[in-house]
Amino acid sequence: MARVGVFVCFCGANIADFVDVPAVVEEVKKIREVKYAVYYKYMCSDPGQQIIKDAIAQYRLTSVVVAACSPRMHEKTFRRAVSEAGLNPYLLEIANIREHSSWVHQKNKKAATEKAGDLIRMAVAKSIANEQLHEISVPVTKRALVIGGGIAGIQAALDIADAHIPVVLVERSPSIGGRMAQLDETFPTLDCSQCILTPKMVDVASHPYIELIPYSEVIGLEGYVGNYKAKIKKKASYVNFSLCTGCGACTQKCPVKVPNEFNMGIDKRKAIYTPFPQAVPNKPVIDAEHCNMLLKGKCGICSKVCEKGAIDYTMKDEVIEREIGAVVVATGYDLWDPKPYEEYGVGRFKDVITSLEFERMVSASGPTGGLPIRPSDGKVPKTVVFIKCIGSRDEAKGIEYCSKICCMYTAKHAILLHHKVHDSRAYVFYMDVRAAGKGYEEFVKRAQVETGTTYLRGRVSKIYKMGDKLMVRGEDAQLGQVVEIEADMVVLATAIIPYKTNPALARLLGISYDKYGYLSEAHPKLRPVETAKAGIFLAGCTQAPKDIPDTVAQASACAAKVCGIFSGDALKKDPMISVVNPDYCSGCQNCVQVCPYQAITTEEIPITRGSKETRTVAKINEGVCQGCGSCAAVCRSMAISLKGFTDSQIINEIVSI
């Protein structure tokens, strides 16, 4: 016969003010199986836990009910206490009389007391049917997959690899480096982006624990934390990387010219190309969409000039598989296309450019050799107007959120303009100046005071052409007057948006994303790098717009989480998962359909022992099952039950009230 102990908590005044706890205890004592019932001010405190431990020994209790706060708060605490007293920790039940009773029924103490009594009665009834359960141990594959080779992916990969854990780094473009490689200088210190990034890129290429797979995409992920299997599509590069020496003869001789994505289309690249001089790996790839040989079967110049015979036009896409234990997603960001801003002449006026185009222009390795020039006539602009919040904070044309970094990079651009063109004059139209970060406000002040950039509060209403000048009209809200600026060039600080393939990737990985396409973290404050799926983490702008310091910090946080998973040989897991009784299973596979974690497969078992004929039954993968109970609910033949929430436990609960 079951011997249940009930421990009711006051939770200071949280419960005791609205529930008559002593009366509840008296009521509970009347239940036949309850051998001991007591109340205490703080059950979770050390003396409170001691009461439980002592009672288990003294009254030879077979299960324990703690009536207190939500199991989310202290279930672990009490399980530990129960197991220290020698009882199986899963023989503990929590009756949540705080969130479910005292907090929500503060206006009716009598009803709150009655409800608390009912909740405890249910927990007691359930605990009578509780069984001893044991933690599940899942083996782990100690290898991490990092998706995206920008600064986030690079940092995460290096940090994980430095802990002697093998990393597979997958990058969709021919070189790692990402957006940061396109930047000239970085705020707020104005150190050269390439100079601080390329050492890390080289580290990735030479690290013994990093397998770099460039020009590839992840196309499938199966399994569960510690035991994922990733499918990676290696796009055909038509260049044999093991033979290629990166001499560059092919890119020089190639006759086809294509707009250069890396330079935002300002100049041209060849059909066989390396994205930029410091590319890692520094091997060219053939752009199949523009190569004459691949399209028309004519040309073949690159193959002729290649001394090593590394060009292979017959190369096909290849799918490879890697077994991994954890994933870091770092797919980065894209820039919002400012086309809807017709009033600014986007697309009509050549001298209205985007911030990343300006960034490439002022970059020493950029298409203009570090000097901003007007795309219309190639002249150096003297008066430049920068407009912030293009697409950001614009519900009508763009997106609602603030892109976070535009205030800072616009200040940087104003300073860089002054550095490159000494007698230039910069105007900035802003809505707010958001410079929250170490050294950021000082940096903006530097732009305003030292370089004399004029900040005007307001959104530009329109831009029109007058001769070869652009007339920029907006309000200076500080003066309350309309301002018109005769400008040579206008730079639009376009918003940050998630990379367009994010939703597809999220579905593929089985994680969630928000309405903009950013991948969702498990908790906005307390679990900012985890996703809802165990073993998948987020770094950088794939989760939300952020600057380089925040991105690097988040990437390192991901690495710490990954190393945590790999710290032991096996992962411990709650035993509250579904089990199938194959004798009852009819093989209808309804459970396979409803399982949100793809944890259920089928297997063939003999109809009777020793029989050659087989029948199909459901099989649950213990590592994947999260214990949601959907399968148990949908099972028609009642073959599936959820451990810790068996039918008899639930029925006991219902019958008790």
Added chain:
Amino acid sequence: MIRLGYLEKNTFLEAVNKKSGANVLNCYQCGKCVSTCPVSSYMDYPPRVIMQMIKLGMKEEALKANSMWFCLTCSACSGRCPREIDIPAVMEAIRHIAIEENYVNKTKKVKEIRTFHNIFLDMVKRYGRNYELRMMAEFNIRTRNLFKDMHLAPKALLKGKITIGHEHVKRGKAIRKMYAMADKLEKSQKG
């Protein structure tokens, strides 16, 4: 509408900065000076707007304003300015520039304020200190408002706030020498 464009140098800003010793570019338009200033409601442009005009090089508008003439130089604004701009010094600077370049606001109030300033300086030059009765009389005559505040005179006399005769300071000569030096300095700067 304000027209802006290429400015090789914001000469107005530079002149104000040089004269005042402050850097107007430091102003980030918070408006604390405006709400601090006891007379900002009498100005046609409050101090914050004057700062913005200087930053934008709007010389004429700024110099024609009455703001700097209303400024009492009480320094409440600069005491509270988060960017530590010496706003009274900026006001003083644009008063100077307005006089030098003939932009002085032509309204009656500003004329009266300037008359008041001039009479005060004249009193100090003559007597070494203020001679209130004569100052009041002269101000009323010059502004053609003979009986202005006359009813206050008996009370002020009884309380000793004003006296019938004037007093002399001990070293009147030294004060007149100071005036001469200031004149000389002004002329040399102009030349």
